[in-house]
Amino acid sequence: MNRSLTLGADVGGTYVKYALGDGDEPGRWTGEVPTDPASPAITFGRLAARVAELLPPDAGIGAAGLACAGIVDVRTGRLGRTPNLPGWEGADLAGLMGIAFPGAAIALANDVNAALAGEARFGAGRNGSDLVMLALGTGVGGAVMIEGRLLAGHRFGAGEIGHTILDVAGPPCNCGNRGCLEAYAGSRGLLADARRRAAAPDCSPGLRALVAERGDELTTRNLADLATASDSAAAALFREAGERLGQAVGNLLNVLDPDRVIIGGGVAAAGELLLGPCRETAARIVLCEAARSTPIVPAQLGSAAAAFGAAHLAAIHLAAEAPRERS
Ligand SMILES: [Zn+2]
Incomplete structure (x- = not known):
């Protein structure tokens, strides 16, 4: 399988916006799936199903980044306080993303951090x-x-x-x-x-x-x-x-x-x-x-910034991880 694709997703209270593309160019497919306010596992399952529909037959996700509002512990992968999605508090986001996208390098970020990463790479912060x-x-x-x-x-x-x-x-x-x-x-x-x-x-x-x-x-x-x-x-x-x-x-x-x-x-x-x-x-x-x-x-990127930024952070994470795995 060719795992050259990168996914970025931005979890909002109603929808998860996603951006999917090759390597560090996540703009090939964009869209949204509904957020389940009580269950990140169900939400990521919906996202994985949508991604599976979009992917060419031999392609896979190499890196997946997730942006979420609230306190995101990027070390443990857990979500802390998040006022818009109280049902998600305490969830192991990195673990659940790993189940939805097996084999992909997973990156997490707070939503505004992800938006800044997106603007820095693709928008007003270039x-x-x-x-x-x-x-x-x-x-x-x-x-x-x-x-x-x-x-x-x-x-x-x-x-x-x-x-x-x-x-x-x-x-x-x-x-x-x-x-x-x-x-x-x-x-x-x-x-x-x-x-x-x-x-x-x-x-x-x-x-x-x-x-x-x-x-x-x-x-x-x-x-x-x-x-x-x-x-x-x-x-x-x-x-x-x-x-x-x-x-x-x-x-x-x-x-x-x-x-x-x-x-x-x-x-x-x-x-x-x-x-x-x-x-x-x-x-x-x-x-x-x-x-x-x-x-x-x-x-410059409007409401797409965090999904693009999450994809960029995932691509960086994959690039940092790859040499370690090869050695
Ligand atoms: Zn205040």
Whole structure:
């Protein structure tokens, strides 16, 4: 059997996105299978069945990478706390992937780390070795790469940049603290801020009408469209969120001095509405003069980043393992 194919999979609460291809080029087949919220074994079985349908008759998986939200212990292969899939907590992910894909080299990563690995290899981080990524989704995830290596941390808890506290008296965060970056720049925080602003007497009629009209269906995309149409209250909402993002990025630039900072996730679709104020604020915070112009750029791979990154990490793992096995 020709085991030249590499699989990357990104486990979400509803679907597992996969990317499959030759060696370190995982884009030949992409798609998704449903996640079983109670059973990683059933989920990986579905994934293996889909992969078997796609593979040419004599081909096999040489390396399989898995990205998952939460605390991923890359040493033992076990999953720790994972808020979106509580039924998976404690699971031996590496062992179960090994059963679903026998003979393949298995790599595991936290989902934002995998997304950064994907952007570094195929997207906005190409040719960079010191990178920081922020993923602005419902919450805010973070990942750090130093000299080409992802920073996992001593207890696999590194990269929680979303819980950098920017104002101890700020809005409440899902983690129980106040004023975390996530409370300003995650969609949950932004939508709460939009509703607060809409209730204020001096709010623009446009924002007030949008919040009333969309109700629970309000999205950050709706707000970005309104801000682009020159609504003053919606523009202020993104400007202030962008400034908070810039505070966090400026702090990171002072600590890490990376090549560049990559901003991804659904909220980042607001583009320059966020990134413009973010760059201005970050530049004011950075002490090292040369680092003030560090590029702060949008991610390029969208929601495929973590599956591509997981495949890349698996390909690296296989390459590192192969010489040992031959000796
Ligand atoms: Zn927090």
